[in-house]
Every structure is written in structure tokens, then in C-alpha cells.
Amino acid sequence: MTKKEDNGISVNLISRQKLGQLSSDEKLKFILNEVKKGKILVLEYGLTPMEQTSLIESTMREIEHDTFIGVEMEGYGEDRPTFVQKIFGIIKKPRITLIGPANLLKTIRKDSNIIQTKIIPGKGS
Amino acid sequence: MGLFRRGNLSSILQRIFGKKHARIGVYGPPNVGKTTLANRILRDWTGDIMGSVSEIPHETRRAKWKKDVKVENGNSSLFMDIVDTPGIATKVDFKDFMNTYGLSRDEAKRRAKEATEGVIESIRWLEDIDGVLLVMDSTQDPFTQVNVTILGNLEARNLPVLVAANKIDMENSSPATLKSAFPQHPVVPISALTGYNADNLYSIMVKHFSKKRRRKKRR
Secondary structure (H helix, E strand, O other): OOOOOOOOOOEEEEOHHHHHOOOHHHHHHHHHHHHHOOOEEEEOOOOOHHHHHHHHHHHHHHOEOOOEOEEEEEEOOOOOOOHHHHHOOOOOOOOOEEEEEOOOEEEEEEOOOOEEEEEOOOOOO | OHHHOHHHHHHHHHHHHOOOEEEEEEEOOOOOOHHHHHHHHHHHHOOOOOOOOOOOOOOOOOOEEEEEEEEEEOOEEEEEEEEEOOOOOOEOOHHHHHHOOOOOHHHHHHHHHHHHHHHHHHHHHHHHOOEEEEEEEOOOOOOOHHHHHHHHHHHHHOOOEEEEEEOOOOOOOOHHHHHHHOOOOOEEEOOOOOOOOHHHHHHHHHHHHHOOOOOOOOO
């Protein structure tokens, strides 16, 4: 854990450029490291379903009973390309994703338009 | 003339174009009724059961499977290896087992540890299956990240998915919500507990999982 600068909770917006520079493995390592430090991340350009699955797998390996119980992750599925986009070879793109430590971030409600979450105060960095 | 009756025709088409054997994974988040459904399928077609069920999440912590389960649909049939997988979750907190279900600290920690290993095993099994029976609780919000992640993963692999909208025996169930949430996949309302609509599920399983598809290789 990094030292706490204050009692607040860090919510970091990670740009698509930052994530775009990283390989899948580097991306997952970066996310998990940040989340384990108690940070909440908003990824402008989310993870692919395969990366999300890998993140779950990595998270399970990192769980420690008293310090890290896993992640809360919410986002929407990939954008579906239109017929015209398919013709021009435009592939599906992952959309914005919110990831944080499960002891700090709790999803209240999610539907096709809104993801409502709650930050549990008193934890994190 | 009888040769071209609907049942015979589908049987002939399956013999020519369809699969005769498929390995089907029963997937979903914890406590949606995966093992209850696997037990239902096995009981109906083999007289056997897959494993124990419990209201405590992560009861199934190792994948279990039964080979060569013959499921029939009229004149067609499909041999399936049914794989009952541990529930997939993004978090496992041993305190939940203590506070909500009254397990001792040691018991809760052991269960949590095994549950994390179970999630990894479930994900690993995705490499070795031909289709997925994705079980969802029709009394719950369908847009959970686990549902969205599993579905996205299966779509990326081009694996056939059949959504079993379970627990329709419950008063507050809403299988219609699941149907509208995932229109790109067949959604079959079912009660694994009572067996309600199981025949329809079997019929759609045979049709859906018999289709040949080219599986995409993904990392």
C-alpha cells in the first residue's frame, strides 16, 4: 500500500492513449496494481471481454483475505459496429469501464444507460 | 412421403450437417442455480446427479463433469459432456461466509480460498468447451459485470450460448427482462428446481448446440 496523502479516495481517469500504449498483460498489471493500492480507475477506453476475463483470473490469484478481496468492475459491452462499419472493417471497441477495490466500490444499480455506484468511505488511498 | 416429415427431415439434416457430440459448460455467477440445473439435466437423461447444492455461494468449487449424456429432441439427439463449473465472481470475501451464513472463520477462509481457485478453473475451462449454457437468475438484475464479461468472452470465441433464465418459480422473476437484455442469444425461461419448461430447454439445447461453428482462437 502506498502512503495515504489524506483521507480522500483517489478516482483516476485513465486516458485511452495511456492504455493504448500498453500490451494486454501490461494493462492488466497496471490496473491491478493501482486497484490494490486502493484507487478507483475510470478507463476511458475499457477492456475487451478477453482482457476482462484475464483480469478476473489475475484478481483471484491476488486475493488476500485481510487486505484485498477482489475488484468491483462495471462497464458496458463492446460497441456493435453497424453494417456499413463492418464493410469497412471497423471492429468492435470496448467502452468506458469503472474498476475499483471491492471493499471500496459498490455497484448499486446498472442498466443499459446508467451505472450507479457508491464509494464506501474510510478506505483507499 | 413420410421421409420428409418435419421430425425426419431435422434428423437427416442433423446427421449431414450437425454435430453429434458437444462439450457444454454450465456457467454463471455464484448462486444462480448452475448445479441445480446440471442435476436436473442429468436426472432427466441419466438418472444420476452432478453434485450438492446449497444456499451458501460457491458451493461448487471444483468443476465436475458427466460424459456422453444423450439428450433427445424428437428424432434428433446430441451427446453432451456436461461440465458444471464453479461460479464466476470478481470478488470473494470470506467475511460474507461468516457474517451472512454463519461459517466459522477457518471454514470461511478455506471456502473463500477454494472459491478463488474455482473461478480460475471455470475460466480455464472456456478453452475446452464447444458451447455454454449460461445460467442467470431471473429475479436479479441481468446487467451484472460477470454476465456481461462471460457473454462478451463467449462471443469473442464464437461459442454458441444459450441463456437459461432460471428461478422462474419465484414470484419476482422476470425472464422477459433477460430476453430484452440479451436479444442476440436464445433465452429460455426455466425452473431448474421444479423442472418447469425443462423439455423446451432440452429441445433448444439439441438444436442450438448441434450447429457446427468455426471456433475463433483467442488468447
